Amino acid sequence: METKATTEPTRKNRVNHELYVKICGLSTPETVAAAVTAGANAVGFVFAPGSPRTVGPDLAKELIANVPGHIETVGVFRNQPVDTVLELARRSGVDTVQLHGDESVADSERIQAQGFGILRALSINSYRALDDAQRSRWETGRILLDAVEPGAGVTFDAADLVDAPPAGTWILAGGLNPGNVAHLVATLNPAGVDVSSGVESSRGIKDSELIRAFITAARSATDSTS
Numbered sequence: 001m002e003t004k005a006t007t008e009p010t011r012k013n014r015v016n017h018e019l020y021v022k023i024c025g026l027s028t029p030e031t032v033a034a035a036v037t038a039g040a041n042a043v044g045f046v047f048a049p050g051s052p053r054t055v056g057p058d059l060a061k062e063l064i065a066n067v068p069g070h071i072e073t074v075g076v077f078r079n080q081p082v083d084t085v086l087e088l089a090r091r092s093g094v095d096t097v098q099l100h101g102d103e104s105v106a107d108s109e110r111i112q113a114q115g116f117g118i119l120r121a122l123s124i125n126s127y128r129a130l131d132d133a134q135r136s137r138w139e140t141g142r143i144l145l146d147a148v149e150p151g152a153g154v155t156f157d158a159a160d161l162v163d164a165p166p167a168g169t170w171i172l173a174g175g176l177n178p179g180n181v182a183h184l185v186a187t188l189n190p191a192g193v194d195v196s197s198g199v200e201s202s203r204g205i206k207d208s209e210l211i212r213a214f215i216t217a218a219r220s221a222t223d224s225t226s
């Protein structure tokens with residue numbers, strides 16, 4: 001499948017459900033406000049170290065203070081000890097923990113037991129390598145399918161997901177942008193989409209116009225009235 005297509009969906013292939021849209025890697029009040037006012041369902045803050053988007057829990061807490069309660073706030077983690085994840089999640093006040101590394105089901109259950117939602121991110125390669133038992137375990141919750149290198153703005157070949165999509169609620173990520181999201185939503189029919197690089201003017205710098213354009217384009221592929 002050509003994942004970089006820019007074709008607009010026709011009415012016929014619009015998705016008939018409300019699409020969940022998450023804008024990730026936010027670090028300024030202006031871009032959080034842009035995501036909120038443009039209709040994002042979730043905003044994400046990267047706590048994984050080593051990213052140009054990494055924020056501390058105090059900044060995230062300040063940003064979250066201006067996010068309306070109906071919008072999900074998500075902390076993004078990758079291969080950090082569970083105690084660290086819990087401390088950062090508590091201090092920042094996020095609703096949900098997005099796990100991007102090799103965290104186990106037991107890790108995930110421990111975090112959930114402390115009252116946080118879980119968004120299990122899997123690279124498309126890890127997802128394809130799961131055995132049936134592992135796949136059904138993760139698919140009981142929400143999963144996010146991503147390219148191999150998270151946050152790098154790279155797409156992946158998703159052709160096999162057209163006929164064999166994940167069984168449960170799944171979110172598409174990896175190289176999405178205002179030019180390709182509508183086509184990919186119409187083709188793959190995920191429950192939601194998540195973007196970081198595709199709404200940046202340069203690496204790590206979010207752009208409010210691109211955030212608005214992304215949300216408008218993503219929603220153009222859905223038609224909850226039909």
Ligand SMILES: O=C(O)c1ccccc1N[C@@H]1O[C@H](COP(=O)(O)O)[C@@H](O)[C@H]1O
Nearest residue numbers: 024051150151152153173174175196197
């Ligand atoms: O954004 C990051 O820097 C990041 C770091 C570590 C783990 C995940 C990260 N981001 C996640 O990557 C995907 C897709 O990003 P992109 O749109 O391809 O840049 C998204 O789920 C982010 O939450």
